[in-house]
Amino acid sequence: MSVLTQNTTISPAEVRRVILTQSKRANVGHIGSSLSVVEILCALYGGVLRTSGPEDPDRDRFVLSKGHAALALYAVLSLKGWIDLAILDSYCGDDSALGVHPEAVLPGIDFSTGSLGHGLSIAAGAALAARLKGSGRHVYCLISDGECNEGSTWEAAMFAAHQRLSNLTVIVDLDGQQAMGLTREICNLENLSARWSTFGWESVEADGHSVDELVAALASAHGERPRIVVARTVFGRGVWYMEQGIAITQKHLPQRPVNWHYLPMSDEEFGIAMRGLEEA
């Protein structure tokens, strides 16, 4: 039987500490994307998702469609005790199940993702399955704003609206970044809330770094339609030089936040980032 994971507060600062530590240990990038979704995951796993554990068949489902933020999810799951710390330390190691993108073999990971535009249709199917089985479980899906370039995202949006999947909630991480630069320069996504509303969704906007605001947007009762929470976030949130797009030890790089989609941290950058967390 599902139970509400009430008030199991997860500290965003603690999640960021794990993200930075593991990124540094493994010497890999995708740091900025992981940092931008920290509060969203803290809201979900701190009380919105109803589950008694990762094996609970009637647990609420979560699809991390922006799979490149998996490290943030690993951090949250480890802080909840669902992923052992020793396993967490295998992040990006040989034969590890913890790659940059998540695999469903891990407890707490319902679906393997990493190819953008895939997750929402799976989430719609999971929501439809819950309805067919008479289950009260809810399905949450976190997508990136760049992912809204994908036609398949909108195929799934139309399907979910047509089926009136009121047990489906999408959160879009509106950080304004995608792999080669700013979303507004590559494939403009302005008026994103209105676009989803036009597709038949309940649209709610929230500060993507306010856990309280996110919980309110995620947990309030749905009408008859699926809901999207447009979460305004900052790429690289919590590390000042990432937020500003500065690569401290690679001064030849232009000042662009998207640098931190790719770069691993130098020792100096890691030190600065960790000190910043402690002082915050």
Added chain:
Amino acid sequence: MKNSGSRCAAWRKLSEVRKAFIDTMCSLAELDERILLLTGDLGYMAMEPFQERFSARFFNTGIAEQNMIGVATGLAEAGMIPYAYSIATFAALRPFEFIRNGPVLHRLPVRVVGMGAGFEYGTAGQTHHAVEDIGVMRTLPGLTVIIPADSTQAAKAIRSTFGLAGPVYYSLAKDDRIEIPGLDGRFDLGRMQLLRDGADLAIIAMGSITAEAVAAADELADEGIRAAVSVVSNFHPDPEEDAVRLLRNVPHAISIESHTLSGGLAAFIATVIASHGLGCRLWPMGVRRPPDGTSGSPANRLRKHGLNSFHVVQTARLAIRGRGDC
């Protein structure tokens, strides 16, 4: 039913060609409530028996094949057995990556159903000719691939594989007027079906084009060439043992498929011959030419690509006697 040429008759025919599939789906759905049917907005005048009897388990997901496979993945994870139906090119090729990253990667019992294998949508044009789907699907080791040769075998194959734990791709023949002599609906996963024995050469066929192989074997028998005929109806598990058993006793093998030579039957047979060090020579018959902008009836297409019984006979003569025209 004979094709009378009238519009009304054409509609009736349209509703009949998928009958084996829909009838089987209805009987399975009666037995197992996990079975759902999804369509990418195709199957008009064919799906209705299921839609009417199991309306809560039928979903037209719209003209959006990627989403259809994604939705099926989410449904299967929750314990359902969804069948996702479209024309073979749209079912297999458009959402390929969704099949790969969804049911295959997650090992879920999604059934992708592609209708109109090979050139069976002949006059519909090249966009509708499914001559690459098997090769593409065979690149996914976790996906069982089933290619029935006729509607009776299709019904048997669908019934006997609906409970598999992993995903399945069915490449279904559209024309259920084709009945392969001697096949009698036999289907065993991981096996080939031998239609007739013969020591001079083996003709191995895949799909409804098996009818051409059988006709060719009849003609060859009249001139004293004894051709074994066998059908490959599935991959993953591959019918490797049966293929070795058949091929180690013949000097020549002809593979015939309404499919490109990449990844399909010829590729499988060639791998078996080479990896087992068999002494048999392969004469692969399949689609070799790139699309040229033309279309036509299925018979026209087989003729154009050198894939009807006449061409099989010519190839057999060439193999046995060194000349194709005598």
